[in-house]
Amino acid sequence: MSKSKRGKALWNLPSRGRGTCPVCGSKRIKLLYTKTTSSGQPLKVCKKCFNASQERIDAASQAIAN
Incomplete structure (x- = not known):
């Protein structure tokens, strides 16, 4: 089965699916979840951060x- 979070499918996303995570602040990381x-x-x-608590997700949003 193919892996949808890596490879050719990412080339269609803006910036190849990369950016800064709003929860942990990691830069140039894949934001696919x-x-x-x-x-x-x-x-x-x-x-x-996909398994982060709901409080951290709400704080990031x-x-x-702001």
Whole structure:
């Protein structure tokens, strides 16, 4: 089975799917995982932060909004 988080599929994404993670602040990391905030807004995070607590996800979305 093919791996959708690496390879040719990433070439169609802006910046090849890379950016700065809003939760941990890692730069030039792949943001391929979607987490939903308490308000229902989707947020792209890195693989490390995919299992982060909901409080950290909400805090990151508040920091982006401000």
